[in-house]
Amino acid sequence: AVVSTQSTGGQETLDEEAAKNLLLEFIDFIKRHKVVQLEDLGAHFNLKIHEVVERIESLQEEGTINGVIDDRGKFIYISEEELKSVAKFIEQNGRVSISDIATASNRLINLEPLET
Numbered sequence: 648a649v650v651s652t653q654s655t656g657g658q659e660t661l662d663e664e665a666a667k668n669l670l671l672e673f674i675d676f677i678k679r680h681k682v683v684q685l686e687d688l689g690a691h692f693n694l695k696i697h698e699v700v701e702r703i704e705s706l707q708e709e710g711t712i713n714g715v716i717d718d719r720g721k722f723i724y725i726s727e728e729e730l731k732s733v734a735k736f737i738e739q740n741g742r743v744s745i746s747d748i749a750t751a752s753n754r755l756i757n758l759e760p761l762e763t
Contacts, residue, residue: 729756
């Protein structure tokens with residue numbers, strides 16, 4: 648007879664490590680692509696759309712990533728430097744409208760994917 652022993656403690660560590668690596672890969676994917684379709688992100692990481700949204704919202708609450716989910720199902724990643732440049736624009740111009748910010752954002756926020 649073959650006897651099999653399995654240490655559950657070690658397996659949990661592996662699963663935790665794998666989950667952590669997957670989360671880091673998720674974050675890196677968003678940062679590299681800058682603008683991602685939620686559907687594509689879900690397909691890439693085998694997640695449902697609502698899971699992708701929950702994960703993004705959780706990461707934003709933690710301050711790990713910044714960005715916006717638009718009405719067409721895209722997440723637009725905004726780096727810390729880009730946020731600071733938008734804040735600086737608002738400080739320099741005083742009272743500004745949403746359209747002023749939107750126009751300036753086109754200059755201040757890069758939407759092109761990062762070279763890999």
